[in-house]
Amino acid sequence: MNNNDSYLSCGVNIEWLNKQGIVLRKVTHRQGNLRLVRNDSKEMFIEVSANKIAPEKLHLTGISVHKKFMNEGKASIKFQPLNCILYLTNAPPGQLLSFLRTIYIKTTSEKGASNNRASLRTQLLSGRYHQYEEVSPVTNSEIDKARAKISKSTETTPSPQASKKRKLERDSTTKPPAAKKLYSSSPIPNEPLDIEQQEVLDACLQGQNVFFTGSAGTGKSYLLRRIIGVLPPDVTTATASTGVAACHIGGITLHQFAGIGRGEATLEQCIAMASKSVTATIWRRCKHLIIDEISMVDGEYFEKIESVARRIRNNEKPFGGIQLILCGDFFQLPPVTKAKFGDTKAPVSRFCFKTKAWEDCMLRTFELKKVHRQNDEHFISILNKIRTGVVDKEVTNALTATSKQKIERGDILATRLCSHTKDADITNEMKLKALPGESQVFEAQDSVPGTTAQLNQQTTFPSRLELKVGAQVMLLKNISVGTGLVNGARGVIKTFKEGLPVVQFRNKREYVASHEKVTIKTAGGLDAGLRRDVSREGLEAGQAYVALSRAQSLESLRVLDFNPNQVWANPDVLKFYRTLDFMQIIPVGPVNKQSASKSSNVKKGVTKKLYDKPLVSIS
Numbered sequence: 312m313n314n315n316d317s318y319l320s321c322g323v324n325i326e327w328l329n330k331q332g333i334v335l336r337k338v339t340h341r342q343g344n345l346r347l348v349r350n351d352s353k354e355m356f357i358e359v360s361a362n363k364i365a366p367e368k369l370h371l372t373g374i375s376v377h378k379k380f381m382n383e384g385k386a387s388i389k390f391q392p393l394n395c396i397l398y399l400t401n402a403p404p405g406q407l408l409s410f411l412r413t414i415y416i417k418t419t420s421e422k423g424a425s426n427n428r429a430s431l432r433t434q435l436l437s438g439r440y441h442q443y444e445e446v447s448p449v450t451n452s453e454i455d456k457a458r459a460k461i462s463k464s465t466e467t468t469p470s471p472q473a474s475k476k477r478k479l480e481r482d483s484t485t486k487p488p489a490a491k492k493l494y495s496s497s498p499i500p501n502e503p504l505d506i507e508q509q510e511v512l513d514a515c516l517q518g519q520n521v522f523f524t525g526s527a528g529t530g531k532s533y534l535l536r537r538i539i540g541v542l543p544p545d546v547t548t549a550t551a552s553t554g555v556a557a558c559h560i561g562g563i564t565l566h567q568f569a570g571i572g573r574g575e576a577t578l579e580q581c582i583a584m585a586s587k588s589v590t591a592t593i594w595r596r597c598k599h600l601i602i603d604e605i606s607m608v609d610g611e612y613f614e615k616i617e618s619v620a621r622r623i624r625n626n627e628k629p630f631g632g633i634q635l636i637l638c639g640d641f642f643q644l645p646p647v648t649k650a651k652f653g654d655t656k657a658p659v660s661r662f663c664f665k666t667k668a669w670e671d672c673m674l675r676t677f678e679l680k681k682v683h684r685q686n687d688e689h690f691i692s693i694l695n696k697i698r699t700g701v702v703d704k705e706v707t708n709a710l711t712a713t714s715k716q717k718i719e720r721g722d723i724l725a726t727r728l729c730s731h732t733k734d735a736d737i738t739n740e741m742k743l744k745a746l747p748g749e750s751q752v753f754e755a756q757d758s759v760p761g762t763t764a765q766l767n768q769q770t771t772f773p774s775r776l777e778l779k780v781g782a783q784v785m786l787l788k789n790i791s792v793g794t795g796l797v798n799g800a801r802g803v804i805k806t807f808k809e810g811l812p813v814v815q816f817r818n819k820r821e822y823v824a825s826h827e828k829v830t831i832k833t834a835g836g837l838d839a840g841l842r843r844d845v846s847r848e849g850l851e852a853g854q855a856y857v858a859l860s861r862a863q864s865l866e867s868l869r870v871l872d873f874n875p876n877q878v879w880a881n882p883d884v885l886k887f888y889r890t891l892d893f894m895q896i897i898p899v900g901p902v903n904k905q906s907a908s909k910s911s912n913v914k915k916g917v918t919k920k921l922y923d924k925p926l927v928s929i930s
C-alpha cells in the first residue's frame with residue numbers, strides 16, 4: 312500500500328446538523344480533494360479542500376462509515392462528536408476502497424493506544440499544535456493489529472440468537488463481518504499489477520483509446536476491474552459482450568447500454584431508438600466506455616453503435632469523443648450472430664477489427680504476455696501453439712498422453728467441458744438422476760417480477776437448482792479467498808443440514824451453502840455445471856483453445872479422443888494479429904492448413920465428434 316491511499320478526489324458534501332437532525336450548515340464541492348493528516352498530537356483528520364476555499368479538517372474520532380455503495384463510488388462518514396456527515400460521491404471505487412481501508416486500519420489499530428498522544432504540556436511547549444502532516448502509509452503491523460481487533464470484537468456473543476447465528480457462520484465459513492469487507496470481499500482486486508498491465512492502466516489514465524489483448528489467463532479481466540476501479544463511476548460504463556462476462560467485471564451488457572436492441576434495424580431507426588431520453592442521457596453522460604470480451608462483438612453492431620454515439624452526442628470524433636477501453640482475445644470466441652427469421656444460409660458475422668470504425672478509433676494496442684492462470688511453462692507453450700492453430704508433434708503427444716490420466720480426487724469428479732450449454736444440462740441431469748436418494752429443489756426469489764429470464768441470461772446462477780447428496784457442485788462466488796472457497800472451486804454435497812446443502816470441497820473444508828442475495832452486478836450461488844453460450848451451428852475456431860486453457864496444468868487435464876482438426880484458428884484473426892507487431896510468434900501462412908482451407912468439412916466433423924464424446928475434462 313502506498314501513500315496515495317491517503318488521498319481521494321471526488322464529489323464532496325458536508326452537512327452539520329443540530330441535535331434534532333436539522334441541517335445547520337452545508338457545503339458542496341463537485342470536485343473536492345481529501346487528504347488524511349495528523350496534528351502534532353497524532354490525532355488523525357480528514358482534510359477537505361476545494362477550489363478557492365479554506366481547507367476544512369474533520370477529526371476522525373467517533374466515526375461511523377456507511378460503505379454499502381462503495382463499489383458505485385459512494386460512501387458517507389458520520390462524525391458523531393461533530394454532529395456532521397461527510398458524503399462522498401463519484402469516487403473511483405478502487406481509490407475509495409483504499410482510502411476507507413486506510414482510515415479503518417489506522418483508526419482500528421490505534422484504538423486505545425492513547426500513549427501515542429503527546430501530553431497537553433508537550434503540545435503547548437512545542438508551539439506547533441496547528442501543524443499537520445500527511446499520515447504515513449499503512450504498515451503490516453497496523454494491518455495485523457486491526458485484524459486482531461476485528462476477530463476479537465466478533466468473538467463476543469451477547470444474545471442466544473447472535474450466538475446461534477455465529478455458530479452457523481463458523482460452521483459454514485460464511486460472509487465475514489462488514490468490517491472485513493474492506494479487506495477481502497471487494498470485487499476490486501488488490502494484487503500488484505505486472506509491468507505490462509501497469510502500462511495499459513497508465514495509457515487508460517492518460518485518456519487514450521486502448522485495445523489490450525493477450526492469451527487466456529493473462530489477466531485481461533483482472534486488469535479491467537482495476538481500470539474500472541480508478542475511473543470516475545458516473546461517467547464510466549463497464550460493459551461486456553455477454554451477460555456472464557459483464558457480471559464478472561460488475562458491469563452490464565453492451566446491448567443493454569447501447570439501447571438499439573440487437574442492432575438489426577437501419578442506422579436511422581437505431582438512432583431513433585437511442586434518442587429516447589433515458590438512453591440518450593446515458594450516451595451523453597458517458598466519457599469512458601469499457602468493453603470486455605470484444606472478440607464476441609459483431610462488426611456490424613460495433614459500427615452501428617459508433618455512428619449512434621456520434622449522432623446522439625453531436626460530436627464527429629470517433630464514438631462521439633468517448634474514450635474506448637477494449638479488451639479481449641480474438642483467438643478465443645468469435646461474434647455470435649443469430650440467424651434471422653427466414654434465413655436459409657448460416658449467418659455471417661464480421662470481427663470488429665475489420666471495420667472502419669475500429670480503424671478510426673486509433674486504438675493503442677497492447678498484448679499482455681505473462682500468463683497468471685498457469686505456472687507450467689511447457690503447458691503454457693502448448694496452449695500458445697493451440698491458440699494460433701498449430702498442432703505439431705509436441706502438442707499432439709502432450710494432449711494424447713492426458714487421455715489415461717486419473718484426475719479425479721476423492722469423491723470430486725473431473726469437470727467435463729461441453730461445447731454447448733444444452734449438453735452440459737443433459738449431462739448434469741443424467742448424473743443427478745443416477746444418484747440414489749431424494750432431490751432437494753431450491754428456487755430463486757426474484758425481487759422484481761418478470762426479470763427471471765434476464766437474470767438467468769446475465770448470471771451463472773440458475774433460477775431453479777435440483778440437488779442430491781453426492782451431487783457435484785461448483786462454487787460461483789468468492790466466499791473466502793484465503794481458505795480456497797473461491798469462484799470455480801468444486802465440491803460434492805455430503806448432506807443437508809436444516810435444509811441447506813453441506814458441501815465438501817477439495818481442500819476438505821465443509822461449507823454450508825446458504826441463500827445468497829444476487830444482483831445483476833454482484834452475484835453468488837451454487838451451480839452444477841459449466842455453461843458456455845455459443846451458437847449450435849458447430850464448433851467455432853478457438854473453442855478447443857478456450858476449453859483447454861481453463862485447466863491449470865497438464866496434470867489436471869484429460870482429453871479424450873484428441874483430433875488435431877478440432878484445433879484451428881480463424882485465418883482473419885491470424886492475419887489481424889500478424890499486423891500487430893508484437894505477435895512475431897505467429898508463423899507466416901495459414902497454420903493447421905487443413906482446417907483453414909477445408910473449414911466447412913472440418914467443422915462438421917468436429918461438431919459430431921464433440922456431441923459423441925466429451926472433449927476435455929479438468930480437475
Ligand SMILES: Nc1ncnc2c1ncn2[C@@H]1O[C@H](COP(=O)(O)OP(=O)(O)OP(=O)(O)O)[C@@H](O)[C@H]1O
Nearest residue numbers: 502503504505526527528529530531532533683684
Ligand atoms: N497481476 C496479477 N497478480 C496476481 N494474479 C493475477 C494478476 N493478473 C491476473 N491474475 C489472476 O490470473 C487469473 C486469470 O486472470 P483473468 O481471468 O483476468 O484472465 P483473462 O486474460 O481475462 O483470461 P480469459 O482470456 O480466459 O478471459 C485470475 O485468477 C486472476 O486473479
Ligand SMILES: [Mg+2]
Nearest residue numbers: 530531532533
Ligand atoms: Mg477474461
